[in-house]
Amino acid sequence: MSALSTAGLMGMWHFGLPTPAVVGAIILLLLGLAYRTVCLLGVPISAEDSGNTLKLWNGLSKGHHIKEQVREKDGSAVVIEPLHDFDWKTVEPRQFRHFKRIYHITMGKEGPRIQYLKDATLLTMAAGLQSDTPSDLIAIDKDYLDRVTHRRHLIEKHGSGVHGCLPGGVAAVNELYTYLTSEYLPTRFPTIFQLSDDGTQFINNAAGKTWPTAPPEDPAAALRVLGETVEEDMFLLHEMPEGHKSYAFVCCFPSGFDPSTKVGKLLKDIHAPVPSYDKIGASMERFFARTEVGKSVKRLNWAIQTHGELYNSGSNHMTNEEALDTPQDADINIDESYYRVELQTLTRLPRTRALLFSFKTYLYPLRQIKEEGLGSELADAVDGLKAGNAPGTWVYKGAARWSERVCEYLRA
Numbered sequence: 001m002s003a004l005s006t007a008g009l010m011g012m013w014h015f016g017l018p019t020p021a022v023v024g025a026i027i028l029l030l031l032g033l034a035y036r037t038v039c040l041l042g043v044p045i046s047a048e049d050s051g052n053t054l055k056l057w058n059g060l061s062k063g064h065h066i067k068e069q070v071r072e073k074d075g076s077a078v079v080i081e082p083l084h085d086f087d088w089k090t091v092e093p094r095q096f097r098h099f100k101r102i103y104h105i106t107m108g109k110e111g112p113r114i115q116y117l118k119d120a121t122l123l124t125m126a127a128g129l130q131s132d133t134p135s136d137l138i139a140i141d142k143d144y145l146d147r148v149t150h151r152r153h154l155i156e157k158h159g160s161g162v163h164g165c166l167p168g169g170v171a172a173v174n175e176l177y178t179y180l181t182s183e184y185l186p187t188r189f190p191t192i193f194q195l196s197d198d199g200t201q202f203i204n205n206a207a208g209k210t211w212p213t214a215p216p217e218d219p220a221a222a223l224r225v226l227g228e229t230v231e232e233d234m235f236l237l238h239e240m241p242e243g244h245k246s247y248a249f250v251c252c253f254p255s256g257f258d259p260s261t262k263v264g265k266l267l268k269d270i271h272a273p274v275p276s277y278d279k280i281g282a283s284m285e286r287f288f289a290r291t292e293v294g295k296s297v298k299r300l301n302w303a304i305q306t307h308g309e310l311y312n313s314g315s316n317h318m319t320n321e322e323a324l325d326t327p328q329d330a331d332i333n334i335d336e337s338y339y340r341v342e343l344q345t346l347t348r349l350p351r352t353r354a355l356l357f358s359f360k361t362y363l364y365p366l367r368q369i370k371e372e373g374l375g376s377e378l379a380d381a382v383d384g385l386k387a388g389n390a391p392g393t394w395v396y397k398g399a400a401r402w403s404e405r406v407c408e409y410l411r412a
Contacts (some may be wrong), residue, residue: 012153023071050323078294078350080187081135088206090194091141093185093362096341097374098300099381104275105390107283128288132296135188137178139343139360147310151252152228156313156390161260161313163227165219169247172354174215177222179232179349182213203228223250231359232345237260237288243267244288244355253361255303256316257339258400273317275392290344293350301342301359304382306332306402309360316340323400332405338363339378366410377411382407 094135139388155162161249165173185193194203202211207228215222226234233251237244243266244259251259262270267284271277291297305316306329318326344359369378386394394400 018329022411023212037091050343058216063223065191069226078134080184081133082190084190086140087187088140088144088165088189089142093143094139094341094343095364096300096302096362097369097372098302098341098375099374099377100384101380102384102388103381103390103393104282104388105274105393106288107280110313120353129297129299132349133182134294134296136298137184137296137345137347138188138232140146140192140231142173144231147231148207148228150310151231154252155224155227155250158311160220161258162254162311163223164251164260164263165223165248166264168238168356169236170219171288172238172349172352173222175250175349175351175354176234176356177211177215177226179383180226181211185229220249221318223248226250227252233259235259235357236349237267237355238264238353238358239289241354243285246270247354253310254313255342255361256312256314260311275395275396276390280388288346291346291348291355293348296345296347298345299342301344302342303397304337304399304406305340305401306337306406308338308363309337310363318395318398318400320395323395326401329401330405332402334366334406334409337366337406339366340364341367354394367407370410379407379410 101217174410182195182199182334186195186202193199194205196203200213202213204210204403209229211229215227227250231253232252234249235246235251236248239245245266246263249259249263257273267288268269268277268281271281287411303316305312307315339360341364343362344360346352347356349356366375366378370376382394382399385391385397385399394403
């Protein structure tokens with residue numbers, strides 16, 4: 001304890017402050033010094049201790065986060081960078097242009113450079129797997145409130161069709177719920193999310209919702225809260241002797257599949273409809289197994305859809321049999337047609353060791369793509385779906401139904 005701190009305590013005794021007040025002050029100073037020492041020395045502390053300390057300091061500082069580094073149970077440090085001046089109402093959605101002239105199914109970490117806009121700045125990233133930071137797990141922009149409100153309605157309408165959990169996934173759901181409500185969201189976005197003074201309540205100022213930070217006993221209830229709190233869809237997987245298996249999910253914006261049919265399945269079975277998946281299946285299993293805490297990865301996936309629905313459990317994909325019986329649609333409404341992109345992230349949870357596969361969906365009108373002068377490039381990418389090592393992707397993505405009309409428009 002510093003001389004200044006000691007003098008301050010002695011002054012309290014001198015002026016006759018009651019003993020409980022002095023004892024309380026001593027406890028707070030000791031806690032602060034002990035916590036700072038732990039952080040400076042890098043001593044591993046458990047996630048439970050980290051959360052409790054964070055909640056104590058949140059209460060003392062009226063919701064302002066002093067700690068930005070979460071020290072997990074295995075000793076790894078997960079740093080969350082706060083966005084103190086973040087105004088979600090002014091943030092434009094990120095603009096990804098994921099164009100590749102020839103499509104190859106691959107687990108490679110490098111690929112052609114692609115462009116996207118962030119904060120009105122044109123940036124580039126590789127089209128393959130890329131490392132990601134824990135801070136970027138969740139993305140929020142000006143569409144946030146509309147999107148999470150829509151997700152709430154979808155959960156009410158579709159119920160177990162958009163969220164569910166097997167008994168083996170309960171612990172992972174609880175860990176994810178606690179991490180997002182108690183640590184990540186209030187730390188990363190303090191202008192939107194806050195904790196109550198005692199740390200027991202999670203407050204969403206944008207949506208006007210308050211939830212307990214302790215996960216509900218029913219994992220389905222926890223998934224519903226997460227489903228209407230963030231835009232990202234989420235699947236939780238555990239590694240089994242036969243491969244990685246899906247144990248829980250909340251997915252309100254599926255693109256051409258029924259998410260409820262994926263729970264309880266292995267990766268190879270989840271991806272059974274994907275053309276040429278056998279070329280990367282074994283590599284994907286090994287990559288998932290090697291994913292470490294605090295070292296997330298991201299990739300992009302894209303499609304064309306001729307409607308504006310975010311929830312789509314069927315029509316975005318086709319089988320070879322359906323393609324034979326489906327003529328090209330000449331009456332497609334271009335004003336209701338979109339370039340759809342998923343920003344996918346893979347993250348390891350530290351306690352349960354579960355893998356979190358999450359993705360945020362973006363919709364860009366085809367008219368916008370053409371006005372940017374990128375129409376021909378996107379049309380070439382559509383043709384390139386059948387030119388690489390997985391030619392069945394052209395049919396799988398539904399191009400047998402819309403490619404003629406869409407590509408004609410994009411190239412005109």
